Amino acid sequence: DSGVTQTPKHLITATGQRVTLRCSPRSGDLSVYWYQQSLDQGLQFLIQYYNGEERAKGNILERFSAQQFPDLHSELNLSSLELGDSALYFCASSESGTWNEKLFFGSGTQLSVL
Amino acid sequence: GESVGLHLPTLSVQEGDNSIINCAYSNSASDYFIWYKQESGKGPQFIIDIRSNMDKRQGQRVTVLLNKTVKHLSLQIAATQPGDSAVYFCAEKIGGGGKLIFGQGTELSVKP
Numbered sequence: 001d002s003g004v005t006q007t008p009k010h011l012i013t014a015t016g017q018r019v020t021l022r023c024s025p026r027s028g029d030l031s032v033y034w035y036q037q038s039l040d041q042g043l044q045f046l047i048q049y050y051n052g053e054e055r056a057k058g059n060i061l062e063r064f065s066a067q068q069f070p071d072l073h074s075e076l077n078l079s080s081l082e083l084g085d086s087a088l089y090f091c092a093s094s095e096s097g098t099w100n101e102k103l104f105f106g107s108g109t110q111l112s113v114l
Numbered sequence: 115g116e117s118v119g120l121h122l123p124t125l126s127v128q129e130g131d132n133s134i135i136n137c138a139y140s141n142s143a144s145d146y147f148i149w150y151k152q153e154s155g156k157g158p159q160f161i162i163d164i165r166s167n168m169d170k171r172q173g174q175r176v177t178v179l180l181n182k183t184v185k186h187l188s189l190q191i192a193a194t195q196p197g198d199s200a201v202y203f204c205a206e207k208i209g210g211g212g213k214l215i216f217g218q219g220t221e222l223s224v225k226p
Contacts, residue, residue, distance in 0.1 A: 045214065098212060102163055103214060105150075
């Protein structure tokens with residue numbers, strides 16, 4: 001168990017809908033990362049937060065947004081969902097978000113858009 | 115652009131043999147590398163890391179080798195066990211931030 005908690009584990013929804021994925025980082029970790037894993041794209045970095053502030057942005061679509069709350073949990077919001085958004089979404093955390101820290105990953109949320 | 119790639123998408127080994135998983139990276143500015151193991155239905159799990167000022171690091175049954183000259187990273191698993199069956203990813207960081215860039219992954223299958 002990595003200590004990173006993601007909910008829900010599975011999510012099935014329809015095209016055009018909006019969903020929210022939730023992540024609680026390991027105790028003491030201030031930085032949260034979101035990744036998308038699909039069969040054809042592998043693990044793609046979406047966005048990073050540190051202590052409530054956005055720190056880095058990757059290949060995140062404009063339809064997607066995220067935030068980190070004062071209690072350090074994070075949410076990833078996906079809107080106007082398309083079939084191609086079906087993927088595993090992982091949250092990871094690290095202590096301070098610096099270059100030489102390992103990331104600890106949650107078990108992921110499997111999103112299926114029908 | 116930045117990319118991390120794996121030479122072999124699948125690797126099958128006999129239980130007890132040593133496994134070597136390779137990874138090529140293209141960004142010479144990368145200064146920190148990590149190997150992750152991902153089992154079915156689970157998130158990536160940290161195995162071992164290495165900084166760019168090192169060329170070898172050993173853990174329990176695992177060794178990571180870094181060759182900066184040819185931008186190559188490898189993971190060696192000694193006495194491979196059935197529990198080692200998983201997809202292995204190499205990942206790199208470019209200094210100044212925390213994000214990881216992942217390779218495509220190699221699936222390791224261990225035959226009993």
